[in-house]
Amino acid sequence: MSAGEQALAGIPGVPLALRGPAPVRVVAGFGFWLFLLSDVIIFSALFATYSVLSGATADGPSAAELFDKRHVFLETMCLLASSVTCGFGSLAIHRADAAATYFWMGITFLLGACFLTMEGREFASMVAAGAGPSHSAFLSAFFTLVGTHGLHVSLGLVWLLIMLLQLATLGFQPMVARRFFCFGLFWHALDIVWIGVFTIVYLGAK
Amino acid sequence: MDMQVKAQGEAPGVHPREQHGARSYLIGLLFAVALTLASFWASTTSFVYAPGVPVLLGTLAIAQMGVHVAFFLHISTAPDQANNFLALAFGVFVTALVVFGSMMIMSHLNHNMMPMDELMKMQR
Numbered sequence: 466m467s468a469g470e471q472a473l474a475g476i477p478g479v480p481l482a483l484r485g486p487a488p489v490r491v492v493a494g495f496g497f498w499l500f501l502l503s504d505v506i507i508f509s510a511l512f513a514t515y516s517v518l519s520g521a522t523a524d525g526p527s528a529a530e531l532f533d534k535r536h537v538f539l540e541t542m543c544l545l546a547s548s549v550t551c552g553f554g555s556l557a558i559h560r561a562d563a564a565a566t567y568f569w570m571g572i573t574f575l576l577g578a579c580f581l582t583m584e585g586r587e588f589a590s591m592v593a594a595g596a597g598p599s600h601s602a603f604l605s606a607f608f609t610l611v612g613t614h615g616l617h618v619s620l621g622l623v624w625l626l627i628m629l630l631q632l633a634t635l636g637f638q639p640m641v642a643r644r645f646f647c648f649g650l651f652w653h654a655l656d657i658v659w660i661g662v663f664t665i666v667y668l669g670a671k
Numbered sequence: 672m673d674m675q676v677k678a679q680g681e682a683p684g685v686h687p688r689e690q691h692g693a694r695s696y697l698i699g700l701l702f703a704v705a706l707t708l709a710s711f712w713a714s715t716t717s718f719v720y721a722p723g724v725p726v727l728l729g730t731l732a733i734a735q736m737g738v739h740v741a742f743f744l745h746i747s748t749a750p751d752q753a754n755n756f757l758a759l760a761f762g763v764f765v766t767a768l769v770v771f772g773s774m775m776i777m778s779h780l781n782h783n784m785m786p787m788d789e790l791m792k793m794q795r
Contacts, residue, residue, distance in 0.1 A: 494682025498755055502762035509766035513773035538711055545703055548743055552696040559692070650683060653743040657736050664732035668714035669725060 490643055497647040501654045504617075508658050511613060512665060515606040519671075523601035528670030531596060533587075537667040540583050541659065544618075547576035548656040555649045561637045570629060573652070577622050584615050607666065614662055617655050624648055681751040683744060699742025706735040 486492075519528060554569035588608070591597065598608035628648055631641050710731045713719060719727055740746050746755050785793075 491682045495754055495758075498683040499758055502758055505762055506765050506769065509769040513770045516770065516774050517777040534711060534714065538707075541707055542704075545700070545707065548739070549696050549700045552699075552743055553693065556692045556696075646682070650744065653739060656743070657739045660732050660735050660739070664710060664728050668710055668728055 490639070490646070493643050494646065494650070497650055501650060505654065505658065508610075508613070508661070511606075511610040512661060515610045515666065518602040518606040519666075521602035523603075525601045525604065526594075526596050528603065528607075528666070531591065532667050532670055534667065536583065536587060537663055540580055541663050543576045543580040543583070544656050544659050547573045547580070548653055550576065551649055551652045555645065558637070558642055558645050563632070563637070566632060567629065570625060574622060574625050574629075577618055577625070577652075581615060581618055581622070584611070588612075611662060611666065614655065614658055617658075621648070621652055621655060624651070681749075681755075683746055683752070683755040695742050695745070699738055702738040702742070703735055706731050706738065710735075 550569045550572045554566055554573060557565035557569055588611075591604075596604055598605050625648060628641070628645055631644070635641050710728055713724055713727045713731065716724075740759070746752060746759055748756055
């Protein structure tokens with residue numbers, strides 16, 4: 466916020482229309498929030514597809530036969546823990562504390578990578594057992610929904626890596642802090658989508 | 672006091688009280704872990720009447736999403752968050768429409784469709 470904006474925003478008598486444009490941080494945050502909500506709507510279409518097709522197993526394995534709940538619980542805990550460490554990381558960025566930022570964001574990266582490895586292993590074992598996406602409508606819908614979430618997590622990891630490089634080269638500039646901030650929103654939103662995935666796909670398996 | 676509300680609003684995810692930032696994440700973690708454990712317990716238990724389990728799972732999931740939105744994303748109904756909250760409400764509305772609408776339409780279609788073997792007989 467420039468000095469002029471700050472001065473105007475602080476005066477209660479100034480009409481809203483004369484207070485000037487919002488600071489970039491607010492505009493960028495709001496725009497990214499709208500993007501995240503549109504992303505959630507994409508997932509809602511995939512969730513609807515999955516709920517409709519989850520019974521169409523074409524004599525192949527059903528959801529209840531395929532999924533191991535202990536495995537899913539570990540995946541869930543990885544993602545939840547990474548969401549919290551990402552929050553600690555964003556607090557560290559707010560304090561402009563480089564060491565703490567590298568520490569917490571590094572842990573976030575590792576937990577995200579753990580999650581992806583577990584998911585990849587699950588997919589590989591399913592495909593090896595003949596339960597690949599081409600087997601039935603249920604499995605197509607499953608791989609599309611869970612795979613799209615996994616794709617988002619992988620892109621998030623690439624983004625986090627780039628952000629750590631930017632922190633190393635550019636330091637705590639406003640634009641770097643802003644991008645980290647958007648990354649945090651993205652990461653928390655992915656965790657919210659995962660709640661839907663483990664409830665509907667894994668725990669709701671019949 | 673309307674006049675004191677900032678015209679620009681506030682970005683989503685901004686920590687409302689910076690000094691309590693870490694505490695907000697820890698409280699969120701506590702609630703989220705408890706709700707996750709409850710979900711996994713509910714999916715395997717015979718303690719709850721079986722047809723009621725999906726409703727219980729849905730309730731726990733929605734509660735946990737609420738915890739994540741409040742404690743991790745820091746979205747609230749505060750006046751400077753009005754834009755974020757309205758956007759969220761619209762997102763939830765569209766999501767519910769797509770998911771429950773599709774499920775309702777498809778189950779009705781399923782219900783009204785002729786059984787597959789009857790359909791095969793007609794094609795002969």
